[in-house]
Amino acid sequence: MSKGHPYWDARYAEKGFAYGELPNDFLMSAFSDKPPSQERGRAISLCEGEGRNAVFLAQQGYQVTAVDFSAVGLQKAQSLAQRHGVQIECKLADLADLDLGTDQWDLVIAIFCQPESTVRRRLYGQLGRALRPNGHFILETKVKVDASAADPYPGISILQAELAPLTLVFAQESERFLSEGTYHQGLHRTAQIQAVKG
Template sequence: MNTWNQRFLESEYVYGEQPNAFIKDYVSFLKESPNIAAYAEGEGRNAVFLASKGHTVTAYDYAQSGLAKTEELAQKQHVSVQTRLTDLLLDELPVEKYDAAIMVFGHFPLQQQQAVIQKIIDSVKQGGRIMMELYSIYQLAYASGGPQQLDFLYDPKDILQWCEPHKIIHFFTGEQIRHEGALHTGLAHTIQFIIEKK
């Protein structure tokens, strides 16, 4: 059983039920995006939040237990979220299907990061938006969440380079306070971006 599936089996929402602060603060940038994909979505807090704002949302994750909790949270909030059991490293994603895509703290090995992010960009229509918050390579020193291996963190210079072919609406790297359940708490070092696909 994969570790994420194991992690999400408990009834408590390990990253909380509230959306990620970046998604919440910048949700207005998605207002022209009716159909959104939420990748590596875990227990569904961001997908449910976007659905509550009137978007049609599909949550992708490779932990079945996380998707089950996404559906439970959606029901609790009286919204609807589609779920798709998907391994972003191995599985194909739809191409040019969504008006926007988000990913919050999706962790992948360094060698595969660019390919995963490109697949996510490819799943969005031209002119659509992609919005992410990721832990940077400087996060290791902070002990406030995220992978304990450098290889699973992101270099801001790489992310900027992968965003460059598109219109960059927002790009930030630096310290943020995050209070997201038991596993993401305190001062963190993140990378945020919003791009419009060219």
């Protein structure tokens, strides 16, 4: 894939950061009791956007790959990483074609990553083999009440079923206040999941 995505490129061409420069707070909370480390292994951020979460993971000590199909988003992600003095690898790709590989990742994150349901199920179905033993998966996504599994915004029970090969560490669906950049402001219903392979 050499081009970007018209809708998302236009959004990220706007001034500022669509979802802010600070990492998602649910992702941050997973590290609240862990000091940054020299070496945490490999992490991949699905639907990374403008870099806020990839930069945070690099600061925690991960070797990070950031995937998105917005070229503009990934350019901003690379600039943000440079500004913070960390390295991230940016991969311009459509999740519909992404192969996460086998025993590749110590951490996979999907923060407000809401592709079509067929893409989501194919991708999350790869996690059991793609994560290394004791590898973690962290997700926060918007939820539409009464969404079916065919919806891009399903609730926690559907997500839990799709992640069945992993062991759930934390799973919660709630209305919560978001304050992230221009586009995530106010009350939203979200699902939050932490799961581990092992």
